[in-house]
Amino acid sequence: MKSINLPVDEKTVRSLKAGDIVSISGIIVTGRDAFHKHFSDGGAIPKEFKDGALYHCGPVVIPDGQSWQVVAAGPTTSVRENVYEPKFIAASGVRLIIGKGGMDEATHASLVKHGAVYLQAVGGAAALAAASVEKVEKVDFLKEFGAAEACWHLRVKDFKAVVAMDASGNSLFSQVRQKSKKILLKLLKGKGK
Amino acid sequence: MAMTIVDQIVELIRRTTSSLPGDVVRALQIAKGNEKKGSSAEVVLSTVLENCALAKKNSTPLCQDTGTLTFYVSESLRTKVTREKVEKAVAKATKLGYLRRNSIDALTGASYDDNCGPGSPQVHYCKRRGVTLLMKGGGSENMSRQYSLPDASLGAGRDLEGVRKCVLDAVVNAQGYGCAPGILGVAVGGDRVTGYSVAKEQLLRPLDEKQTDFERRLLDEANSLSIGPMGLGGRTTLLGVKTAFRSRLPASFFVTVAYMCWACRRCTINIK
Numbered sequence: 124m125k126s127i128n129l130p131v132d133e134k135t136v137r138s139l140k141a142g143d144i145v146s147i148s149g150i151i152v153t154g155r156d157a158f159h160k161h162f163s164d165g166g167a168i169p170k171e172f173k174d175g176a177l178y179h180c181g182p183v184v185i186p187d188g189q190s191w192q193v194v195a196a197g198p199t200t201s202v203r204e205n206v207y208e209p210k211f212i213a214a215s216g217v218r219l220i221i222g223k224g225g226m227d228e229a230t231h232a233s234l235v236k237h238g239a240v241y242l243q244a245v246g247g248a249a250a251l252a253a254a255s256v257e258k259v260e261k262v263d264f265l266k267e268f269g270a271a272e273a274c275w276h277l278r279v280k281d282f283k284a285v286v287a288m289d290a291s292g293n294s295l296f297s298q299v300r301q302k303s304k305k306i307l308l309k310l311l312k313g314k315g316k
Numbered sequence: 317m318a319m320t321i322v323d324q325i326v327e328l329i330r331r332t333t334s335s336l337p338g339d340v341v342r343a344l345q346i347a348k349g350n351e352k353k354g355s356s357a358e359v360v361l362s363t364v365l366e367n368c369a370l371a372k373k374n375s376t377p378l379c380q381d382t383g384t385l386t387f388y389v390s391e392s393l394r395t396k397v398t399r400e401k402v403e404k405a406v407a408k409a410t411k412l413g414y415l416r417r418n419s420i421d422a423l424t425g426a427s428y429d430d431n432c433g434p435g436s437p438q439v440h441y442c443k444r445r446g447v448t449l450l451m452k453g454g455g456s457e458n459m460s461r462q463y464s465l466p467d468a469s470l471g472a473g474r475d476l477e478g479v480r481k482c483v484l485d486a487v488v489n490a491q492g493y494g495c496a497p498g499i500l501g502v503a504v505g506g507d508r509v510t511g512y513s514v515a516k517e518q519l520l521r522p523l524d525e526k527q528t529d530f531e532r533r534l535l536d537e538a539n540s541l542s543i544g545p546m547g548l549g550g551r552t553t554l555l556g557v558k559t560a561f562r563s564r565l566p567a568s569f570f571v572t573v574a575y576m577c578w579a580c581r582r583c584t585i586n587i588k
Contacts, residue, residue, distance in 0.1 A: 142548075144359050183380055183416055194413060195380035200455060200493070223455075224493050224547070243546055245360050246455065246495040247379040247579045251367035283363055285356040285548055295356075299549045300491055303541040307488045310537055311471060311481055 130174035179222035181271035197249035209233035241288035325405035357550025381453035459494035492547015495577035511572030518558035
C-alpha cells in the first residue's frame, strides 16, 4: 500500500500505476453534479483543488455544535461528470479524482495530459469512509447546492482507494471489461459443462 | 410496556440499514479468503467487512444509498401492519438518520423529506411470515435487466441454455457498476411485471440454502469472468444466484435478472 499526503505533486501522481492500492491523508474536497454544472457555467471553484483531491460524494452530514459530523460518505457514480471533467482537470490542477465506476476516454486523456489519476473508492462502504474523516475543515456552496451537493473540505486519514485509471493511460476498468467479454464469448460458444 | 407497531417497524428499519444478514457476511468472508493476498479484490472485500462491522456497532447506515424500501407483510397482519403505520415508521426512521432522504419527485426531483411519496415505500401483503424489509440501492437497480427469448444477438434460444446466456450477459453488462460482488435473482417465465417482482423476491432467499445444479453452474461461470469486487478484477464477481420458474404464455419467454449489490440488506421480524 502506498501513502499519499495531500497536497501532492505531479511526479508522485505520475508514479502511481493502475492497480496500486493507496492510503490517502490530508484534505479532500467533495463535488458532484451541481458543482460540476456550476463550474461549467463559469462559476468560481475552491483553490484547494490545486494539487488536491476531488471526491465524487454526496455525504450525509449533521450539525455538531459549531462544526459538522460526517455520518456516511461513500462514493457516488462518476460517469455523470464525464462531460465536465476534462476541462475541470485542466482548470483546477487537481491530482486525484476519487469516485465509483470510472470515467470516459476524454477524461482519461485529460488525466494523462495534466498528470492526475482516477481512484476507485469502495462503493457502499459509507460508514468506514465517514470514519476516516477526522474533521470537516469548511464547506463551500452549502446554501446554493444543499448538503448533499456542497463542496465539503474533509480532513481524512488513511482513506483507502485503488488506482483505476493512471496518468500513463492504463485503465483497470477497460482491462477487466475486455477480459470478461472475451471469456463471455467463449462461454456463449461452448455449451459449458 | 410493549412496543407499538410503528416502533417495531422502526426497529426493523434500524436493523436492516445497519447490519447485513449473517449469510451475506459469511459469503463475503469466504470470498475474501479466496482472493489473492494483497490484491485490490482482497482490499475491497476487507474494506466492505470492516465497514459492515462499524455500521453495526454504531447503528448507522452501512451504505448511504438506503435504497428502495420494499416491505413484505404477512397476509395475516393486513389490519395490524397497515400502509399508514409503515409510512409513519419510515418517516420516523428518516428523522433518526437510519434512512437518507432518498425519495424524490419523478419529474421535478423535489425531495419527499420523509421518504413517503407516491409508491414509496412499497408495501406488499403476501404469504410470508412476519414483516420483511428489503433495501436495494439505485446503483444495483440500474443493472437489473429483462431479456426476451429468443435473443439473436446472444445466440440464446428458448431453453435452459438460452437462460444461461442471458444471465452471463447481464453479469458482463453490469461489470462492477452495481457494486460487485453482487447477488442475482433470476426469474424465468411470467409476464414482464411478474418477471421483475419474482426476480426481486429471490433476493430474500438466504445464500447458504441448498443450490440447484443450474444455480451452482451460473455462479461458477460468472465468477470465471474475473470482473471481481467493484469491477477491479478478481475471483469474486457474484456471491450467489437464485433462480425461480413461473408459467408463461406460449408467445412470451422472459428472463429477468435482478442485480443486488453486496449490501444485500434484508431482515424479517415477527410482530408482537
